[in-house]
Amino acid sequence: MGERRQLINVAYRLLGSLADAEDVVQETYARWYAMSPQQQAAIESPGAWLTRVAGRICLDLLGSARARRERYVGEWIPEPVPGDTRWINGRSGGSAGDPSDPADRVSLDESISMAFLVVLESMTPAERVAFVLHDVFRYSFAEVADVVGRTPAACRQLAVSARRHLRAAGAFATPAAHRAELVRDFKRAWKSGDIQALIGLLDPGATSVADGGGLVSLVFEAVEGAELIARGFVEVLARAPDLDVLERTVNGQPGLIAQRDGVTVSVLAFDVADDRITRIWAVRNPDKLRPWTTG
Numbered sequence: 001m002g003e004r005r006q007l008i009n010v011a012y013r014l015l016g017s018l019a020d021a022e023d024v025v026q027e028t029y030a031r032w033y034a035m036s037p038q039q040q041a042a043i044e045s046p047g048a049w050l051t052r053v054a055g056r057i058c059l060d061l062l063g064s065a066r067a068r069r070e071r072y073v074g075e076w077i078p079e080p081v082p083g084d085t086r087w088i089n090g091r092s093g094g095s096a097g098d099p100s101d102p103a104d105r106v107s108l109d110e111s112i113s114m115a116f117l118v119v120l121e122s123m124t125p126a127e128r129v130a131f132v133l134h135d136v137f138r139y140s141f142a143e144v145a146d147v148v149g150r151t152p153a154a155c156r157q158l159a160v161s162a163r164r165h166l167r168a169a170g171a172f173a174t175p176a177a178h179r180a181e182l183v184r185d186f187k188r189a190w191k192s193g194d195i196q197a198l199i200g201l202l203d204p205g206a207t208s209v210a211d212g213g214g215l216v217s218l219v220f221e222a223v224e225g226a227e228l229i230a231r232g233f234v235e236v237l238a239r240a241p242d243l244d245v246l247e248r249t250v251n252g253q254p255g256l257i258a259q260r261d262g263v264t265v266s267v268l269a270f271d272v273a274d275d276r277i278t279r280i281w282a283v284r285n286p287d288k289l290r291p292w293t294t295g
Contacts, residue, residue: 004029007054009137010058010133010137011058013132014128014129014132016117016120016121019079019287024054024057032046051139052146055147055148059148062128073214074213075210075222077209077283077288078117080292081112081250082250083248083250110252111132114250114281115269116166118281120132126148127158128162129148130155130158131159134155135163170273179253179254182275183255183256183277186277187245189201190237196230198226198230198234202229202230203276204225205226205278206229206279207224207229207278207279208229209280209282210222211282212285213288215286242260243260243265244258244259248267250267251269253269256268263293264293266283267288267292268281268283269281
């Protein structure tokens, strides 16, 4: 059971859903305990076996997830996770992996950011699995091949293709030094209703996307442009003046949450470039906010 944290770390990055990741881990352990003691004893590395099985389950789920998200009501955003080190500091598993391309390796905290997870959504299931297992968790391509069902050389090419997606989206860009300060300034301007201050914090071509899953009404959905975004956020608080806006770590990065009577009703994640906010993701689907409203 000591591998559980590692498996959650892997499955969440592969699926973008904490609930789905927990289901994968449960299914993985069900398959382990379905074996006889003799079969279990014959497995040289139980941790590697568990990761391989979890990876294969995730690979299968990624194919069906794409179809489910095409039927999803509105925009689909990965499920945000609270700022808890258990989600960003899982130990790397398997072997040390290939030492090649060290500049392309990403740290665990980078690989959990909303910007990173959104780009992963644009990859094929095989690309996503190969990249996450190799570049994030340091598994060798031989080990990745055992999960994906392809040759190590083919898995290497999958990872190369995945890196192209990330570079095209700027996902490897160095986080802005003033990221936390920008988010804090955004909060202050938002709460005071200062539209001009908000516009000044936003990139002119900034985008904002909200995910309600069809379960809550949205004042705005996908919006592009600093002024429209600023006015939309001010309108949110004008319609709901009882909202409390709090600073929180969202997927390892400075973010905000909105609460009503102590219950989290929205989680905001931000992307920053050149000292401006370039993207905002607002998750309002209550099914995705359970980790934020319990405990």
